Amino acid sequence: MLQASRGTVKPSGNFNASADAEVLHKAMKGLGTDEGAILQLVTARSNAQRQEIKAAYKTLFGKDLIHDLKGELSGKFETLIVALMTPPISYDVTCLHDAIKGAGTNEKVLVEVLASRKPQQVKDIIAAYQKEYDRSLEADVCGDTSGHFQRLLVILLQASRQTGIQQELVESDAQALFKAGEQKFGTDEQSFVTILGNRSTEHLRKVFDAYMKLSGYQIEESIQRETSGCLRDLLLAVVKCARSVPAYFAETLYKSMKQGAGTDDNTLIRVMVTRSEVDMLDIRAEFRRLFACSLHSTIKGDTSGDYCKALLLLCAGDDA
Numbered sequence: 001m002l003q004a005s006r007g008t009v010k011p012s013g014n015f016n017a018s019a020d021a022e023v024l025h026k027a028m029k030g031l032g033t034d035e036g037a038i039l040q041l042v043t044a045r046s047n048a049q050r051q052e053i054k055a056a057y058k059t060l061f062g063k064d065l066i067h068d069l070k071g072e073l074s075g076k077f078e079t080l081i082v083a084l085m086t087p088p089i090s091y092d093v094t095c096l097h098d099a100i101k102g103a104g105t106n107e108k109v110l111v112e113v114l115a116s117r118k119p120q121q122v123k124d125i126i127a128a129y130q131k132e133y134d135r136s137l138e139a140d141v142c143g144d145t146s147g148h149f150q151r152l153l154v155i156l157l158q159a160s161r162q163t164g165i166q167q168e169l170v171e172s173d174a175q176a177l178f179k180a181g182e183q184k185f186g187t188d189e190q191s192f193v194t195i196l197g198n199r200s201t202e203h204l205r206k207v208f209d210a211y212m213k214l215s216g217y218q219i220e221e222s223i224q225r226e227t228s229g230c231l232r233d234l235l236l237a238v239v240k241c242a243r244s245v246p247a248y249f250a251e252t253l254y255k256s257m258k259q260g261a262g263t264d265d266n267t268l269i270r271v272m273v274t275r276s277e278v279d280m281l282d283i284r285a286e287f288r289r290l291f292a293c294s295l296h297s298t299i300k301g302d303t304s305g306d307y308c309k310a311l312l313l314l315c316a317g318d319d320a
Contacts, residue, residue: 006246007277008284008316011046017056020045024053024069025061033072035306042084043313046277050085076265077307083273092117093128095270096137105144107230108267112252114156115237116245122159148189149231152238155197165203173199174210181226182215189231192223196238204242246282247290249275253283254291257302268303268311276314284319294319 023041027034042050057065069081083091092113099109117125129137138157142150173195180191199207208219215222223235240248249271256267275283287295296318299311 005277006279006281007275008280008314009043009046009276011049012044015045015049015052017049017052018060020049020053021057021060021065024057024065028068028072035073035077036309038069038073038081039077039306039310039313042081043310047084047088051087054085075307076269076303077305077310079265080269080273080307080310083269084276088274088277089121089124089128090132091274092121092125093132096125096129097133097140100140100144107145107149107233109270110141110145110153111230111234111237112267112270114153115234115241116248119159119161122157126157126159145230147231148193149229149234151190152193152197152231152234155193156238160198162198162200162203164200165206166199169199170203170206170210173203173207174214177207177211177219177222178215181222182217187226189227192227192235196235196242201242204239208239208243244286246279247286249279249283250286250290250295253287253295254298257298263302265303268299272311272314280314280316284315284317288319296320 020041023037027037045053054065057063057068066082066085069085070078073081086094095109096113099106113125114122126137129135129140138154141153141157145153176191177195180188195207196204211217211219211222219239220236223232223239227235237248240251252267253271256264256271271283272280284295287293287298291298296312296315297320299315300308303311
């Protein structure tokens with residue numbers, strides 16, 4: 001069964017790639033750039049259509065559209081438009097590569113992408129990463145991480161999460177997590193890593209209910225108390241995604257704007273771009289439910305200019 005898309009960005013009905021390429025060319029020609037025309041068009045086409053526009057642009061003008069956009073735009077607005085023009089798997093691959101290469105690892109990106117993508121997407125990402133950089137994503141991740149954080153990332157990279165509910169294991173999984181954490185002096189992280197990394201999301205939801213009955217705590221509370229650092233962030237992301245991927249992203253967006261230390265624009269852009277055709281409608285609903293304000297008003301209060309306009313078009317509605 002094909003699930004109806006819960007995205008805000010839909011393919012344009014009467015689509016003509018060459019006509020769109022002309023519009024973009026005109027917006028960048030001569031003195032000054034018509035940013036408005038660019039953002040209106042790009043946010044109103046699906047990613048697959050944007051790829052056709054790129055091809056038509058090259059055919060018509062003998063130039064690379066991304067190269068021209070980078071030459072004409074700047075700052076966060078440029079980052080956002082270029083991200084929208086990139087195929088989804090390539091975008092994830094670039095984000096992961098940028099997170100690993102250079103001094104210091106951006107664990108936030110590893111956590112977000114590997115905890116939230118479906119197993120098939122992870123397999124596609126691994127293959128595309130190998131093709132693009134002639135390197136193994138797993139080897140690169142291992143070269144840059146350590147301990148149980150690394151082990152759980154490696155498990156997620158196997159992309160072989162079980163399916164269905166194994167009724168006979170629900171109780172024993174909950175017991176194992178309880179024994180590994182709350183009941184023990186010092187935490188046995190391996191049990192958390194193995195169970196949370198391998199069981200299906202529907203199975204884990206049952207385990208979380210059983211854990212609550214057994215311990216009197218939500219699993220998230222125990223993870224907060226029993227673990228720390230990157231491992232804690234990854235375990236929490238896996239738990240939250242098992243409960244609800246849209247709620248996980250609603251929280252991620254809220255934190256990117258409401259942490260007091262200014263906006264984390266990289267996260268804001270990454271989430272708005274990668275979820276715009278997937279589940280943005282559900283993310284908006286969860287955002288409203290969790291934070292008693294709309295995603296639209298939060299973006300509006302936190303960003304400005306063409307960057308803000310484009311983000312609001314991706315949000316596509318105010319749940320005031």
